[in-house]
């Protein structure tokens with residue numbers, strides 16, 4: 213009898229640790245991460261209160277915990293929705309490694325976007341281009357203007373010219389089509405990023421923290437080209453490096 217209770221405890225503990233680990237890794241880099249860390253402390257204190265038989269403390273912690281979870285659900289509704297949509301409906305599809313008609317089309321697109329970055333960089337035209345991979349970016353498309361045109365360096369260049377009404381915000385690309393421009397992206401939350409860079413770069417990193425997209429940023433101030441993936445940015449990349457990185461990264465996972 214005692215032994216089975218013992219095993220149940222161990223299994224429960226392993227399950228809790230596994231679920232916590234999954235939750236922490238899914239939310240890493242988002243504002244939900246710090247909420248979860250705070251909740252973890254609550255759980256540990258509640259568990260200790262329960263274990264030591266302190267009924268009043270146990271009750272108080274439970275009330276605070278319920279209020280906190282309720283509040284977090286309201287405050288973080290957009291983030292939770294995005295996590296749910298991206299995880300539930302956009303699982304990696306192993307059958308479609310290439311999402312272009314052919315590898316040749318993919319190479320052609322990578323050449324074209326590299327030329328676009330070179331031109332924007334040379335003329336110091338600030339730009340932010342997001343490349344969709346597995347995760348659906350429709351939440352962000354809705355913040356901009358729908359376009360749906362074949363990607364070309366000339367088109368991207370003209371979108372980001374300051375005279376263009378669409379130059380503010382990001383261009384979103386799916387395969388070799390520009391599907392929207394003027395899109396507003398989430399800003400990176402990490403304090404070290406906040407301190408170091410302006411909003412264009414923060415938005416470029418922010419979208420890669422919340423989705424598996426790639427983002428390319430051309431700085432208006434320096435003309436430098438940077439590429440971000442999974443919340444990390446490779447700064448000031450040369451054209452040949454950019455091309456190599458895109459060849460590796462711009463494919464379905």
Ligand SMILES: Nc1ncnc2c1ncn2[C@@H]1O[C@H](COP(=O)(O)OP(=O)(O)OP(=O)(O)O)[C@@H](O)[C@H]1O
Nearest residue numbers: 338380381382396397410411412413415431432433
């Ligand atoms: N949330 C956002 N989503 C998409 N684009 C944004 C967002 N916030 C700002 N931007 C873009 O960033 C531009 C301002 O960039 P800012 O100069 O602040 O950033 P930066 O990182 O220093 O870039 P740069 O080196 O080009 O100056 C805006 O004009 C707008 O186009």
